[in-house]
Amino acid sequence: QLQLQESGPGLVKPSETLSLTCTVSGGIITASTYYWGWIRQPPGKGLEWIGSISYSGSTHHNPSLNSRVTLSVDTSKNQFSLKLTSTTAADTAVYYCARHYTAYEAFDYWGQGTLVTVSS
Amino acid sequence: QSVLTQPPSASGTPGQSVSISCSGSSSNIGLYTVNWYQQLPGTAPKLLIYSNDQRPWGVPDRFSGSKSGTSASLAISGLQSEDEADYYCAAWDDSLTGHWVFGGGTKLTVL
Numbered sequence: 001q002l003q004l005q006e007s008g009p010g011l012v013k014p015s016e017t018l019s020l021t022c023t024v025s026g027g028i029i030t031a032s033t034y035y036w037g038w039i040r041q042p043p044g045k046g047l048e049w050i051g052s053i054s055y056s057g058s059t060h061h062n063p064s065l066n067s068r069v070t071l072s073v074d075t076s077k078n079q080f081s082l083k084l085t086s087t088t089a090a091d092t093a094v095y096y097c098a099r100h101y102t103a104y105e106a107f108d109y110w111g112q113g114t115l116v117t118v119s120s
Numbered sequence: 121q122s123v124l125t126q127p128p129s130a131s132g133t134p135g136q137s138v139s140i141s142c143s144g145s146s147s148n149i150g151l152y153t154v155n156w157y158q159q160l161p162g163t164a165p166k167l168l169i170y171s172n173d174q175r176p177w178g179v180p181d182r183f184s185g186s187k188s189g190t191s192a193s194l195a196i197s198g199l200q201s202e203d204e205a206d207y208y209c210a211a212w213d214d215s216l217t218g219h220w221v222f223g224g225g226t227k228l229t230v231l
Contacts, residue, residue, distance in 0.1 A: 037220075039165075046122060047157075047165065047208055049220035063216040096164055105212070106155040106170035113164050 002027040004097050004111035012091075012118050018084040022097030022111060029078045030055040035100040036073065036080045037107060040093040048093075052100055053080055087118045123148065124209050124223035131229040137197045140226045142209030144190050148221055152212040154192040156185055159206040159225075168207070169194060196228075204230045 008020035022036065029036065037052035051061030053071040061069045070083040084091060094115050098107040125143040132138040142154065156169040167176050169185035172192065184195045192211075196203055209223040 046225045047210075047222040049222065052220075060218065062219050064219075104155075104167075104170040104174070104176075105153055106167055106210075107157075107165075108167045108170070108176060110164040110166070 002099065002109050004099065004109060006095060006097050006111045006114040008114065010115060010117060012087055012116060013120050014088055014118055016087060018087050018091060018116055019081065020095055020114065021079050021081045024078045029073065029080065030075050033102050035102065037098050037100050038082045039096045039098055039107070042093040050082065089118050091118045092116065122224035123213060123221035124211065126209060126223035126226045128224065129227050129229065131231055132199045133231045134199055134201060136199045137195065138199060138228065140194045140207055142192045142223050144211060146190060147215045148211040148213040149187065149192055150190040151214055154185065154187050155210045156194045157208045157210065159208065161205070165208065199230055201230050204228055
C-alpha cells in the first residue's frame with residue numbers, strides 16, 4: 001500500500017523559508033505516470049494547490065505563489081521536497097503531499113498532513 | 121475567493137439523497153475533467169470521484185458524479201452518518217501558466 005509522509009519544522013519565523021519533505025513508501029517515485037504534489041489548507045479554510053513535480057524534475061506551480069516556491073525530487077531516497085520563501089502568517093496551514101496519477105488526472109494518494117505555523 | 125464555486129453547506133437525513141454543485145468557467149470545468157474529494161474531520165482529503173464520474177476502487181456506488189458545460193455535481197444516495205464531511209471539487213485551470221483549482225468546500229451534515 002502506497003504511503004506518503006510529510007516531515008519538517010512545525011514552526012517557521014516570518015520572512016524565513018519553509019522546508020518540507022515527503023517520503024514515499026510502498027511504491028517507487030520514478031514512474032512516468034505520476035506527478036508528486038503539494039497542497040495546503042489554512043486552518044478552517046479550503047484547499048490550495050502549491051505545485052507538482054515529476055521524477056525527472058519537471059515542475060508546475062501555482063502562479064499565485066509567484067517565485068516563492070521551489071520543488072525538488074530525490075529519487076535515491078524516494079522523496080520530494082518543497083521550499084517556500086519569504087513566509088508570512090498567511091502561509092500558516094496544514095501542508096499535504098500527494099500523488100497525482102496522470103491516468104486519473106487526480107490526486108489519488110495523500111499524506112496525513114503536517115501543520116506549519118509561521119510566527120515569531 | 122475560490123475559482124470553483126460550491127455551496128458552503130448541505131444537509132440531509134439518513135437514507136436521503138443529496139447533491140452538491142460545483143460551478144466553474146470555460147478555462148477549467150469547461151475544458152477539463154472534475155474530481156471530488158471527501159475530507160472527514162481531522163483527516164486528509166480522499167479521492168472520491170475522478171474524471172467527472174469515475175469511482176476509485178473501494179468507493180461505494182452511493183457516490184456519483186456528473187458534469188455539464190462549466191458545472192459539475194456530486195450526488196450521494198442512501199445518506200449515512202459516516203458521510204458527514206467536507207467535500208471539495210477540483211479541476212485543472214488553463215489560465216496563466218495552468219494550475220489546479222479547488223472549490224471552497226461544502227460541509228455536509230447528516231441530521
